[in-house]
Structures are given as structure tokens and as C-alpha cells.
Amino acid sequence: MMNLLRKELSELMNRQTVLSLIVSFVMIVMIGTMVTSLMSQEVAGGATVHIIDEDNTPLTQSVISLLEEQGCSVETGSDFETMAQTKQWTEAVVFPAGMTAAFENHETAELPVYTELTTTSAVKMSMTAGSAERVIDALKTCLADQYLDEELSFLENPVKSKPYTRANGVTVQVSANAVITSLAMFDQVMPLVLFLLVVLTAQTIITAICSEKLDKTLETLLSAPISRGKIIGAKMLAALLVSLLYAAVYGAGFLCSILFTAANGQTTENIDISGAFSEIVQTRTAIQELGLQMPGAAWAGVIAQLALTLAIALTAAIILGALTEDAKNAQYACMPIVLCTIFPYMLSMVSDIRGMEGAAKWLMLAIPFTHTFIATSCMRFHDYALFWGGMVYQAVFLGGVIWFALRLYSSDILFVHSRKLRGNMKKSV
Amino acid sequence: MPMALEVEGLCKSYGKKEAVRNVSFSIEEGKIFGLMGMNGAGKTTILRMLATLLRPDRGDARIAGHSIVKEPDQVRRCISYLPDEAGAYRTMKGIRYLEFIAGLYFSDEKEQAECVERGKNICGLGEALDQKINTYSRGMTRKLVLARTVMTRPRLAILDEPTSGLDVLNSLDIRKTIRQCTVEYGTAFLLSSHHMQEVHTTADCGAIMKDGQFLATGTIAELLSQYQAENLEQAFEKAVRGI
Numbered sequence: 001m002m003n004l005l006r007k008e009l010s011e012l013m014n015r016q017t018v019l020s021l022i023v024s025f026v027m028i029v030m031i032g033t034m035v036t037s038l039m040s041q042e043v044a045g046g047a048t049v050h051i052i053d054e055d056n057t058p059l060t061q062s063v064i065s066l067l068e069e070q071g072c073s074v075e076t077g078s079d080f081e082t083m084a085q086t087k088q089w090t091e092a093v094v095f096p097a098g099m100t101a102a103f104e105n106h107e108t109a110e111l112p113v114y115t116e117l118t119t120t121s122a123v124k125m126s127m128t129a130g131s132a133e134r135v136i137d138a139l140k141t142c143l144a145d146q147y148l149d150e151e152l153s154f155l156e157n158p159v160k161s162k163p164y165t166r167a168n169g170v171t172v173q174v175s176a177n178a179v180i181t182s183l184a185m186f187d188q189v190m191p192l193v194l195f196l197l198v199v200l201t202a203q204t205i206i207t208a209i210c211s212e213k214l215d216k217t218l219e220t221l222l223s224a225p226i227s228r229g230k231i232i233g234a235k236m237l238a239a240l241l242v243s244l245l246y247a248a249v250y251g252a253g254f255l256c257s258i259l260f261t262a263a264n265g266q267t268t269e270n271i272d273i274s275g276a277f278s279e280i281v282q283t284r285t286a287i288q289e290l291g292l293q294m295p296g297a298a299w300a301g302v303i304a305q306l307a308l309t310l311a312i313a314l315t316a317a318i319i320l321g322a323l324t325e326d327a328k329n330a331q332y333a334c335m336p337i338v339l340c341t342i343f344p345y346m347l348s349m350v351s352d353i354r355g356m357e358g359a360a361k362w363l364m365l366a367i368p369f370t371h372t373f374i375a376t377s378c379m380r381f382h383d384y385a386l387f388w389g390g391m392v393y394q395a396v397f398l399g400g401v402i403w404f405a406l407r408l409y410s411s412d413i414l415f416v417h418s419r420k421l422r423g424n425m426k427k428s429v
Numbered sequence: 430m431p432m433a434l435e436v437e438g439l440c441k442s443y444g445k446k447e448a449v450r451n452v453s454f455s456i457e458e459g460k461i462f463g464l465m466g467m468n469g470a471g472k473t474t475i476l477r478m479l480a481t482l483l484r485p486d487r488g489d490a491r492i493a494g495h496s497i498v499k500e501p502d503q504v505r506r507c508i509s510y511l512p513d514e515a516g517a518y519r520t521m522k523g524i525r526y527l528e529f530i531a532g533l534y535f536s537d538e539k540e541q542a543e544c545v546e547r548g549k550n551i552c553g554l555g556e557a558l559d560q561k562i563n564t565y566s567r568g569m570t571r572k573l574v575l576a577r578t579v580m581t582r583p584r585l586a587i588l589d590e591p592t593s594g595l596d597v598l599n600s601l602d603i604r605k606t607i608r609q610c611t612v613e614y615g616t617a618f619l620l621s622s623h624h625m626q627e628v629h630t631t632a633d634c635g636a637i638m639k640d641g642q643f644l645a646t647g648t649i650a651e652l653l654s655q656y657q658a659e660n661l662e663q664a665f666e667k668a669v670r671g672i
Binding site for chain 2: 215216217219220221222223224225226227411412414415416
């Protein structure tokens with residue numbers, strides 16, 4: 001038994017596996033550290049509440065004092081637009097003029113709640129949201145203290161929040177959650193589909209090249225009167241078409257699930273269809289007003305960037321396939337591509353990569369796949385410089401990997417299982 | 430007789446190991462040259478360099494007048510290479526595989542069809558060509574890949590251990606096909622083999638290799654005479670063991 005186990009381990013644990021493990025370890029540590037740091041920053045940011053006190057009464061002052069007693073850092077300002085631009089406020093509650101007077105008349109008051117939308121990541125928004133609830137809770141506590149001895153029905157629900165969302169410099173009366181939910185159908189699913197596509201097609205191509213090497217059909221191809229460029233191009237195109245087929249199937253499946261859910265909801269749930277429909281229309285109109293709707297040209301840009309990402313992943317897979325020595329190692333060879341995809345995918349889920357700062361941001365942007373994960377966000381929030389910059393970077397990166405692949409497929413390295421890559425790359429046929 | 434292949438001072442190293450050391454030989458058109466040597470002698474490295482898969486460190490070879498170093502694209506039009514234990518695309522049908530290979534060598538549809546027809550005749554697999562290659566026996570696969578190698582009528586066919594792992598009858602069929610192609614198409618063959626009998630009965634001339642060098646080269650009769658041997662097996666043993 002030990003003899004067998006030793007043999008299996010020695011086959012599986014070669015230099016390639018160890019290298020792959022080390023790279024995985026380093027990248028997982030980096031991902032973990034970055035995600036944890038970003039999450040703690042977001043949570044810490046959530047302890048700050050922003051208030052626009054237009055009422056400025058003893059009641060509003062007592063609410064602010066209570067919040068400070070509860071450990072919140074309270075920042076006040078004149079109007080949300082200015083504060084969002086100058087102080088990067090992402091959320092604010094307004095105490096409107098006359099609010100205290102309304103309470104004194106035992107009337108419910110309407111509190112405008114502003115949210116600055118910078119991302120369509122539901123996770124990120126859920127982490128930063130919450131300060132409005134804290135303010136309203138504090139206000140209710142103060143009102144309960146003030147009217148302690150009175151039995152007033154308005155105290156059960158003394159305030160009604162009126163949501164406003166600001167994006168691209170425009171403010172519209174709509175809930176940020178409704179906007180995100182409406183956009184999430186694409187913005188949350190697209191990264192998942194992209195992740196699956198890249199990993200699946202890369203794995204397919206590495207395995208295919210590996211079996212071509214083992215069957216020696218690759219030697220037949222490379223000794224035939226046909227250019228290396230055509231061989232690599234055909235492999236990439238075939239894998240790209242298969243991946244697009246996968247994308248179409250995923251997309252169709254997703255669309256069907258939405259239609260089935262909608263149909264199921266209409267027949268079994270006792271819901272106000274016309275009300276729900278009008279809400280959807282209202283949200284759609286707000287999305288347009290906020291400039292978050294993507295026109296056809298923007299979709300074309302995002303699809304072009306998706307194609308670039310797939311082309312980079314496929315070329316990288318062609319390179320890794322050439323360097324893989326046997327079928328067992330084909331699984332591990334895909335690891336660098338998986339990690340370079342999972343890293344921006346995870347971060348785009350929990351954070352706004354565009355809003356990151358310093359070296360971490362540049363490190364993320366150096367991964368060519370990142371640009372596709374943030375492409376829709378760039379388009380929705382009119383960050384065209386980052387979008388086009390990313391596209392140019394991806395195109396240059398693609399050119400580089402294609403050049404390297406061509407050099408590799410014209411070199412000895414395919415047939416000489418030597419780690420001295422540089423030396424063997426120089427010996428181009 | 431014009432030369433199909435002229436090799437001059439070919440050298441190749443893998444790191445510090447010298448796999449091929451200053452090898453020179455030539456093959457006339459329509460002739461068969463057998464490379465004999467133990468495992469690791471450098472036979473496959475020579476074949477891969479001539480097939481333009483590896484680049485020589487020093488030296489050069491001219492195939493139908495084209496340099497393997499300077500004109501690899503032209504060389505690929507004149508050669509056909511059959512690697513050791515080469516397979517074919519398993520999910521393809523035999524006939525589709527022949528069509529695929531013909532498509533790599535010829536752009537004209539008529540020429541492609543003629544090429545496939547030659548392949549069908551050479552392999553002799555008949556109706557089995559309509560089956561997928563993963564249903565073929567080892568012998569059938571070998572006949573198919575040999576057929577695709579010679580059906581393009583190359584000036585030089587490079588075969589690495591063409592009968593390796595085959596039974597006697599399949600080996601005989603392959604040897605007959607090789608001889609037939611030299612006569613019909615004037616193709617020159619460079620083949621490597623462990624089977625001295627195979628080289629003896631198939632090749633016109635050959636070379637015995639050890640540690641990347643030619644120990645002896647010439648016609649089969651010359652090799653036998655040089656080592657005063659009754660057959661190539663004896664000559665090979667004497668050459669390699671230095672008896």
C-alpha cells in the first residue's frame with residue numbers, strides 16, 4: 001500500500017505541482033488580505049453617518065448627540081450634491097426644515113435619504129448602507145423620550161424615508177437598492193459567466209494540446225507546410241467559438257430561469273402585478289435619467305472587451321499547454337489562469353475596483369482580465385478613460401502573448417522537456 | 430542520381446548532453462536509408478531536426494535543395510514526417526483524417542481528392558476508413574498514418590520506428606508499402622529502427638549510431654563487409670560493442 005501511495009504521490013507532486021501550489025498560496029494570501037482589508041474599511045466607513053440638518057432644532061441636535069454617544073462619527077453638511085463631490089459622501093439623511101414642527105403636530109415626517117451610487121455591486125452597497133437606518137432609529141428613540149407619557153399613534157411610525165439616488169452627477173428620486181436589483185440581472189451574472197467561460201475554455205485547450213503532444217499529432221501538424229500562426233489561430237478560434245456557444249447556453253439558461261420565475265410568480269403568487277410593473281417602469285426610467293442605461297455602442301464595447309479577455313485566456317492556455325509535460329499536469333497548468341480570473345472576480349463582487357487606491361488598484365488593473373470584470377461598471381458610471389485604457393492594455397497584452405506563443409511554437413521547447421525556457425526559446429525553427 | 434537529402438555536420442545538444450555530434454550523410458532520390466542505434470543514440474533528434482521541429486546547434490541539411498535552417502517553410506513542402514508511435518485524431522473517421530492531411534498539403538480540390546485516393550489505396554483499410562479511428566487496432570492505425578505520410582508524394586519521407594510494436598504481418602505490409610512508394614513516387618525514405626532485419630530487407634543504405642555519432646555508414650553490403658558480418662545484427666553488435 002505504501003509503495004503504491006509513494007508512486008502515486010511522486011507522479012502527482014512534481015516540480016510543476018509544487019510551483020503551482022506556491023503561486024496559489026501567494027495569490028490566496030493576497031486575495032484574502034485585500035478582501036479582508038477592503039471589508040474592514042467598508043465596515044469602518046459605515047460607522048460614520050452623514051446628516052444634512054435643515055431643521056436645526058433641539059430635537060435634531062439631540063439626535064446627533066445620541067448618535068455620537070452610540071459611537072458614530074457624525075458629519076454634517078449643507079447639501080448632498082456638494083458633499084458628495086467635495087467630501088466623497090456616499091449616503092446622507094436630511095432633516096428637512098419643519099420636521100420638528102410636524103412631530104409637534106403629531107404628524108409623520110418625510111426624511112430624504114440620499115445615496116451616491118458608484119458601483120452596482122450589491123455586496124459592496126449592503127456593506128456601506130445602514131447609516132440611514134441608524135439615524136432614523138436614533139430619531140425614533142429621541143421622539144419616544146420626548147413623548148414618553150403620551151399615547152400617540154404616529155410614534156409607531158413617525159418617519160418615512162424618501163430615497164434619492166445620485167449617479168453620474170444626476171440625482172433622481174429612486175431607491176438605490178431598486179436600481180442595483182434591476183441592474184444586477186446582468187452586472188452580477190456576467191462576471192460569473194465570464195469566470196466560468198475563461199476557466200472552462202482554458203482547461204479545454206490545455207487538455208487538447210496536451211493530448212496532441214502525447215498522440216504526437218502536434219509533431220505531424222508542425223512538420224506540415226502550414227504556418228504556426230494558422231495552427232495557433234485555428235486552435236484559438238475553435239476554442240473561442242466553443243466558449244461563445246457555452247456563453248449562449250448559459251445566457252439562454254439564465255433568461256429561461258428569469259422567464260420561468262416571472263411566469264411562476266404571476267400564476268401562484270397573489271401579487272399586485274400592475275403595481276409591480278409600474279415600479280419596474282419607474283426604476284427603468286430612473287436608471288435612464290441617472291445615465292446608467294448602456295446604449296448599443298457601450299454593449300458592443302463590453303462584448304469586444306469580453307472577446308479580448310477570452311482571446312488572452314486562450315492564448316495563455318495555448319502557451320501553458322505547450323509547457324505541460326503530461327495529461328496529469330494539465331489540470332494544474334490551468335491554475336495561473338484560474339487565479340488571475342478568480343482574483344478580480346471576487347474583488348468585483350465585494351468591492352469597487354475602480355474606487356480602490358494606490359498599489360492595490362494598479363496591481364488589480366495589471367491583471368488583464370480585471371478590465372472585463374469592471375467594463376460594465378466603467379460604462380454605467382461614465383469612466384470611459386479607464387474603459388478604453390483597459391481595452392488598449394488588453395490589446396497590447398494580447399499582442400504580447402500571441403507573439404510569445406508564436407515564438408514558443410517555433411522553438412525547441414515543445415519537444416525538449418527542459419526547464420531552460422530562455423535557452424530553448426532562442427532556438428527557433 | 431539527384432540527392433533528396435544532404436546532411437552536413439549536424440550537431441545538437443540538450444544542455445550539456447551532446448545528442449547529435451557532427452553527423453553527415455546523404456540519400457539519393459528513391460532510396461531508403463536506415464538509421465540504426467540503441468535508445469538514446471540520437472536517431473529521433475536527427476529526424477526531428479530534418480522535420481524542422483528542432484533547430485540544429487551547428488551544421489545544416491538540404492532537402493530537395495532547401496536548407497532546414499534557412500528555408501524551413503520550403504522544406505516542409507518537400508517532406509512528410511511520421512513520429513514514433515504517432516497516433517491520429519481518435520474521434521475522426523479514417524477517411525476524414527486522410528482528407529484533413531491532404532488539405533494541409535494541397536489547396537486545389539482535385540489534387541486533394543487524388544491525394545486521398547492514393548492514401549486509400551496505400552493503407553488498404555477499405556470500408557474501415559468510414560469508422561472512427563478510436564475503433565482501429567494498432568496495426569490499422571499504423572497503416573493509416575503511414576498512408577497519410579506517403580500519399581502526399583514527399584521528396585523525403587522521415588519515419589521514426591515505422592513498425593514499432595506491430596506484428597510480423599503488419600510489419601511486412603508496411604515494408605512493402607515503403608518499397609512500393611520509392612518505385613511509384615520516387616520518394617526517398619529516412620527511417621530509424623531497432624530491427625536490424627527490417628533495415629536489412631528494406632533499406633539500400635544505412636548508418637550505425639552510438640552516443641550521437643555515426644560509427645559506420647554506407648550501403649548494407651558495405652556495412653556487412655566493414656564488420657565482416659553475416660547480417661546487420663552482427664555488424665551492429667560489433668560496431669557498438671567495439672568487437
